[in-house]
Amino acid sequence: MDFSIGIKGQDYVILAEDMNAAHSIILNQQDHTKMLDLNDHLLLARTGELGDGVQCAEYLQKNIQLYQLRNGYEMRSNAAANYIRKYLADSIRSQEPMNVNILLAAYDTISKEPQLYYIDYMGSMATVPFAAHGHGALFSLGIIDRYYSRSMSRDEALSVLKKCIVELKKRFIVNYTSFNVQVVDSQGIHQLDRIVA
């Protein structure tokens, strides 16, 4: 019942995620952060099984940091995305597959391009201008299709994001009280104000 959404602009990528931590019918926490910085310019938003998500994200974060320690430079966005993809592709055919869907927001400091990767729990990967995971995606993608343009500003992207949240509030059975929003750009990863639905 998680929801994550990403929108890529000219020089930024905005990622937003719901903050519910639930198990079956019990809502344990309403301000749980499910996004993790993998390095200075990589942000991972995960949906799916909560425990798997934490294990997966922390494992990936530590290995991407290790790459940086060993080599002296950050892992590039494309390399990190493919590394994460392979990790999930190996996991799906293992004894205990990880049930984690990922949106990876990245800023490639060498080519000076923002990137957004959609990686699902089986290891299917695509580079996308915008994407969403979870049931909320079915409500949101049409809205973003209507209003998206590559040249939109951050404020415009946030207003489109808010339109999606209004729609979820109105028509989606799960009540998301607030959304965690972060942006990745050339300066790094920044926390934006939470959107309270």
Added chain:
Amino acid sequence: MSIDEYNGCAIVAMVGKDCVALATDTRFGVQRSTITTDFQRVFQMGPRLFVAMSGLVTDAYTVSARLKYRLNLYELRENRPVSPSVFVSMVSNLLYERRFGPYFSTPVIAGLDPTSGKPFIAGFDCIGDPSIGSDFITDGTAGEQLMGMCETFWRPDLNK
């Protein structure tokens, strides 16, 4: 829904006069939802050798990466570009290694022989049975529909 239909695709390869053509759809979907409409399914393996991967996208990436790895090692050892018939054996071997837990993705090869320039196309099933085509190969969820179109319109020695 079958695993082959989870992502869905349409692939067709055709032989022409001293040329081959390979076409794929560019939809990346998850069941009824479309994620992106500019998805690349074709992977270049050599200057005149292309492989299009059908079926499950995660396996399409995995198989094409493993194939490229083996191809690179071959070309480093042999110091020459791979010929299509050898490449077919390579693909077949890679897929059969997973006979009892197969990849849900099948390649369609289209290329020209590096020495003779002769057009070459081939298709496979998910465990590596090769079908070397003299006219056209179709694959994917729209495979049968494409087969019908090809049967109607294809004739030998079509120019590009």
